[in-house]
Amino acid sequence: MKFNPDDIMMLAGTIWESVLSLPIETDEPGSVGNHPRSMAACIQISGAWNGAILLDCPVEFARLAASVMFSTEPANAALPDLQDAIAELVNMIGGNIKGLLPETCFLSLPAVVEGGDYSARVPGSTPVGRVAFVCQGHRVSIVILEKTREETAAA
Amino acid sequence: MPQAQTIESAVNPNLVTPFINSVRDVFDKMAGVKITAQEPHLKAGKSTGHDISGIIGFSGAVAGSVVVSFPKAVAERLVEAFVRMPLECGTPDFVDAVGELVNMIAGSAKPYLGGVASISLPSVVIGQGYTVASMSSTPCVIIPCSSPHGDFAIELCIARQAGA
Numbered sequence: 001m002k003f004n005p006d007d008i009m010m011l012a013g014t015i016w017e018s019v020l021s022l023p024i025e026t027d028e029p030g031s032v033g034n035h036p037r038s039m040a041a042c043i044q045i046s047g048a049w050n051g052a053i054l055l056d057c058p059v060e061f062a063r064l065a066a067s068v069m070f071s072t073e074p075a076n077a078a079l080p081d082l083q084d085a086i087a088e089l090v091n092m093i094g095g096n097i098k099g100l101l102p103e104t105c106f107l108s109l110p111a112v113v114e115g116g117d118y119s120a121r122v123p124g125s126t127p128v129g130r131v132a133f134v135c136q137g138h139r140v141s142i143v144i145l146e147k148t149r150e151e152t153a154a155a
Numbered sequence: 156m157p158q159a160q161t162i163e164s165a166v167n168p169n170l171v172t173p174f175i176n177s178v179r180d181v182f183d184k185m186a187g188v189k190i191t192a193q194e195p196h197l198k199a200g201k202s203t204g205h206d207i208s209g210i211i212g213f214s215g216a217v218a219g220s221v222v223v224s225f226p227k228a229v230a231e232r233l234v235e236a237f238v239r240m241p242l243e244c245g246t247p248d249f250v251d252a253v254g255e256l257v258n259m260i261a262g263s264a265k266p267y268l269g270g271v272a273s274i275s276l277p278s279v280v281i282g283q284g285y286t287v288a289s290m291s292s293t294p295c296v297i298i299p300c301s302s303p304h305g306d307f308a309i310e311l312c313i314a315r316q317a318g319a
Contacts, residue, residue, distance in 0.1 A: 044212040044275025052276050083288040108212025108275045109312070111220045111289055118282025123247070123254035125276055147276050 001049065003097075003129025003144050012142060015092050016135060020068045027132035027139055037116045039082065041090035045098055047105035050147035052122050053097060055090040059114065061138035062086045083112040093142060124148055170217065170268055170313055171195055171296055177263035178223075178300060178309060185259065186236035191301045198295035198310060205307065206230070207244070208287050209257030210278040216270025219313030220289045223257050229305035236304070250279045260309070269315065 009026065016024050037059040044052045059082065066077035066085035077085075087110035094107045113120055122145050129144035175192040182188040205224035212220045225233065227244055234252045235241045242249040254277035261274045280287065289295060289312035298309040 040280075042210070042278050044214070044278075046212075046214055046273040046275050050276060052278065079286075080288070087288075106214035106273055108214045109219050109289055109293065111210045111212070111222070111278070111287060113208075113280050113285055113287050115282055115285025118280055118285040119245075120278060120280045121250050122276050122278050123251045145276070 001101075001128060001146060003100075005129065005131045007100075008129050008131045008142060008144070009133065011093065011096050012131065012133065012140075015089065015096070019089070019092065020065055020135075022064075022068070022135050024133040024135045024140070027134050027141075037114065039086050039112060039114045040118075040120045041086040041110050041112045042120065042122070043090045043094040043110045044108040045094060045101065045105050046108070048102040049105055051125060051128070052145045053090060053094050054120065054122070054143045054145065055086060055093065055140070056120075056143075057086065057140040058138050061135060061140060062114075064136060064138070065089065079114065083114065086110075087112050097144065167315060170315065171298065171311060173264035173267035174221065174260065174309055174311060175298060176267070177260050178298070181256065181259045181263055182233070182236075182302065185256075186233060188233060188236050188302050188304065193299040193301065195296045195298045198297050198312075206281065206283060207253060208280040209253045210280065210287065211257050211261045212275035213261070213265075213268075213272050213313055214275070215272040216316055217268045217272040217313050218316050219293050219311070221257070221261050221313065222287050222289075222310040223260060223307065224287070224310065225253075225307040226305060229302070229307050232304035233302065233307075245281055250281070253277075253279045268313075 039062045041055045062082040063074045063077050066081040067074040069085050090110045098105050125145035126148045128146045132141040179190045182190045206227040207230040208224045210222050257277045293312045295312040
């Protein structure tokens, strides 16, 4: 199952507008520099369709999102606030993607990784949808991964 | 013990014991490695901060995530015992092996959690100085584990769903 990037962008734009009241713009290569620390949120979908959604962003975007969601100054947003904000965003994306999938599918709770030197991978899956966009100067990417093989020992 | 009472009041012990049993069984049967699980405790503050983390999600009657975190050297030795050959950290085969180990631990525990639950694809994080967090409203339990190849930890952030 492939996901049209335009559909993912529309979905992300709606969520960003409704939750953060912030617009997003399609990413232009080279428009955003490297970020020393980033966050990745992952939510899994299992059932009639199996896969995962990865949201990747700089920590500063997570700080901005947390400040909007929790009505605080960005400087006052603590790490758990940042994690909750990004988890909520990927949860909403997952919920919307789930609505496009055959019934019955279940969403896991999100897991959020924060750091400066890490890679997050989902073995046994392949990307079936990918978008990158810019929000307030921060580059955000969303990747939808579909399970490609059966694990051997899951009961 | 106050700490044990805190754990029991925060997390159903019936959700913890299956993981203690499954981590022992999986490493014993699949890698020939004896694991000793130590006293579980509630997670306080940031996560364990290890180098390699395998994450798997639960949904259905039980929802949440399980994170198995290893220092790099320990992961390399346990993976070598599992696949019977050394694998370089970070290679696709190494990532697959870590994901498979986590999948087996979760899959072996799943039938004993009560109700019908699904497990997700495993995610594998490799790096240094990163933290892994689940939704902060879910209480997390750390199960410290020891092996002849070194220590690692299982972090359970799961809860039974209402009505399940």
